[in-house]
Amino acid sequence: MTRGTTHVVGAGLAGLAAAVKLVAQNRHVIVHELARHAGGRCRSYFEPALGLTIDNGNHLLLSGNRSALDFLGQIGGLQLLTGPPRSEFAFCDAASGERWLLKPNNGPLPWWIFSANRRVPRTHARQYLQLGTLLFASEGDTVGDKLDSQNDLYKRLMRPVLLAALNCDPAEGSAWLAGAVIRETLARGGQACRPLIAAKGLGPALVDPALAYIEQRGGTVRFDNALRAFEFTDGRLTALKFADETIELGEQDNVVLAVPAWVARTLVPDLAVPTEYRSILNAHFKIAPPVSLPKITGVINATTEWLFAFHDRLSVTVSSADRFNETEREPLARQIWTEVSKVAGLNAELPPWQIVKERRATFAATPSQNALRPKAGTRWKNLFLGGDWTQTGLPATIEGAIRSGETAAKLATAAQS
Template sequence: MTGAARRVHIVGAGLAGLSCAVELAASGVPVTTYEAAGHAGGRCRSWNDRVLDKIIDNGNHLLLSGNSSALDYLRRIGAGDALAGPPGAVLPFHDLGSGEGWVLRPNDGRVPWWLFAPSRRVPGAGAVAHLKGLAALARAPTQATVADALARNPLYRRLWEPLAVAVMNTRAADASALLLWRTVRETLGAGGRACRPLVARRGLGAAFVDPALRFLAEHGAEIRFGARLQAVAAEGARVAVLRFADTDVPLESDESVVLAVPPWSAGEILPDVTAPDRHHAIVNGHFRLDRAVELPGGAPLLGLVGGTAQWLFARDDVISVTVSAADALAERDGDAIAALLWADVAAALNLDGAAVPPHRIVKEKRATFAQTPDQAARRPGTRTALANLCLAGDWTDTGLPATIEGAIRSGQAAAGAVRDFAPENWNPAPPCAT
């Protein structure tokens, strides 16, 4: 970068906006971030719940040790130790129908010898079935769904279907095979070393949000909460004014903007933007027990097959349940949901199914965009037809599903793009977003 650093205005303090702000502030660029809510974190946040008297997350968030951008971000903000997980790659499952349990245990290196060890793979299917499934996913055309690619594979119900729903928050019958392959390639494809399951030790806020806010404060970056961007005013092919409800923020000719809001907000601010426009819900149930519980299999989570609950997570005396692609479930009332989920928890962990413990049900109705091939084709790139405006967010074209890793990568990509922006050497990008 030449000359004095130019201010960047970042709209949205979810992980995409925060990672962009951190990246820029770390290299000395003045940053102002505007957040509509009274807190940062967006769809990845924690609070102290009054019913449970515990810090809970809006949803269980699983990362894998191959999520390199997320881990780099945590190290950068001084939270490198905020995630916890077992020393190796273990992914335990329990079949609620048959009562059978198994643990996927990929070996550390890239050569997948674990597939030849029956105790490390999905029971009832041999190494050839595992390999054929991976090959079918790798070869699937862009328009294929996970079911198109894998429905006939013997591991479909016990591996591919739950993975697709967990990773893409979309039923396997609709979800993009290509997006699942990209995740599998960066994790399973890189060996077990990239597949250790990691969860936030003391909650999402303590890992991803609070240390970032401290980092930004230490680097002189400003955050304005309760600031909802309503529109941008353009002059020629650049954004000249940011319009908030109670104020206008005029931009100097060399200042730039990163819009790191969800797709529905981006559509209101930039009516011509092409963006995914269908979403799916995730429902989480948090249950407070009278003692700490350990899940079987030596990991902080347990995959469930054949019930309503899909994944269990344990943190001290709280068991949390995740159900993705949960649009129908999210329409039911909280107590009905709690009873359904608790029945599955009790069956999996041999607990009393009748006495539903104190609980909190959290419904995120637009948890992520619907990650179908058609919706994925609507993801815009980082740069837009407005010279000084970039986009970030898990819904932009990161090449990955809508996850923490994708959101953070999008923020880092936008930071790189605006760092290069200078009015004198601007070459307009092909008009992809506005």
């Protein structure tokens, strides 16, 4: 009996992860992508204003992101990640100029919180122990319900970390999702918290090797292929209507839909998805960073939140950045550069720059929005969902996106067995 074909709609990380999982099991896979490139929100492109290839957004992985690292290992992109040999996070207070290193120890027993030179200045061990309340949060709890927002641990560590993870004000963010992040990283010790970045870009590390892996194993990737509608009959998805053709599905064919939530809702009847989104702003400056500057620096008391030092540029990430959606670009670039030059110790005029605003970067990871995330399985026996907006147990992250694709692939494989 033929196993049929799995059609993966969407070539973002969720769709690529699903396709990689399927072709590794010798399944016949066709990937359909609306754009002329893969990667979705995690892609690299040439930016003429800089004369450089940049990522549309800066993304950080941690050594505890098991699904992402396994995916990279499978496609051959793991060696393109770089980071410090141990768990270290540099921070700078832009207002006072104070700097410090957060240095968790490797094992799960957190003895580092009792060492003043390893923890955040002016914090106390008991404050770190209170983070355990996040591990037992219910799905309706907010971070504001569980943590004291007035102490230095929150202001100097947990707020910037959870703002980046949840992409919303942590006070209103889901404590349950925050607890999931802590459980998979900090609670497992420093060996799960080593920061990793794709120094040569997200495309070369995550996207290009995945496309090659899929095609080398008999999969097909079709770009510039716009899906217009689905046809459903008797509890099954029976046809895919593209701009130029209609594909009728056989009894053994199935579909992984890995597109943004607002697109999925137009294709799938009565599909509940998150409805509130937050933007992410990235600013890129064409200037070689000082050799002494850490690859990643957390910045507090500034517009700049995370500063990434690449070999040919300095890049800034600002999460939950809706307040800047309508801000004029050049004044904003100058404001951010003033902060960056201070943190980096540079005495330089504004270099060539570019600001990238992803207006619907992720869903707002609040309890109410998290409750709207659908499962990978649907009421149609041959349709499965992928995307960081589905029920991954994590906020909208690279780890969550890859995990969602693998979950959808597993269900699709079972449906063809």
